[in-house]
Amino acid sequence: MVLRLHRDIGRSRLTPDAPSSEGFTLIELLVVVVMVGLLAAIALPSFLSQANRAKQAKALKYIGMINRAQQAYFLEHDHFAPTIETLGFEGQNIDANYTYVIAPNTPGVMTSAQANPINPDLRGYAGVVFTTLDPGGIARLSTLICEGDTAVVPAPTPTIVGAGEVQIANCDTL
Numbered sequence: 001m002v003l004r005l006h007r008d009i010g011r012s013r014l015t016p017d018a019p020s021s022e023g024f025t026l027i028e029l030l031v032v033v034v035m036v037g038l039l040a041a042i043a044l045p046s047f048l049s050q051a052n053r054a055k056q057a058k059a060l061k062y063i064g065m066i067n068r069a070q071q072a073y074f075l076e077h078d079h080f081a082p083t084i085e086t087l088g089f090e091g092q093n094i095d096a097n098y099t100y101v102i103a104p105n106t107p108g109v110m111t112s113a114q115a116n117p118i119n120p121d122l123r124g125y126a127g128v129v130f131t132t133l134d135p136g137g138i139a140r141l142s143t144l145i146c147e148g149d150t151a152v153v154p155a156p157t158p159t160i161v162g163a164g165e166v167q168i169a170n171c172d173t174l
Contacts, residue, residue, distance in 0.1 A: 056122055056125075058095050063145055064127065064145065071141050081111070084100055099118065100115055103155070110130040111130075113126065114127075120151040121150060122151070123149065128158075145173065146173060147172050154170055156170055156171040157169045
């Protein structure tokens, strides 16, 4: 008796009972979508908070630039600049999240630049530059930055206390 071996090359036989391993089931896809949604819900508030902090840091940078420009302007002209444009910032690409103005000031004593937030979720800032006289009669320029609450710009008010001393009220300094 002779046994013959037959091979089917290139053919595969599928039985009707064999499970298919192609694709995902609807349940698997729904589980993935729910998990991605939960992760996004957890991460989104943190991301938005970080984005607001970056915008506020940019406003602090511009207020600092305005303070330094006011100091230089005072040294050259013996008074503070009345407008942002006078300081040379009109052509600058200043932050789009804030508007910057120089508040009415006490002539020769103090000036204040304000960063007014356009978005109510951002904090307002005010930069203050003021002069004092030391005991020897020499004028000194000092600066500080005040931080307001959300959507509130601080309104620092100077009070001259004694010889050459200025106190700034309504100002949470940084």
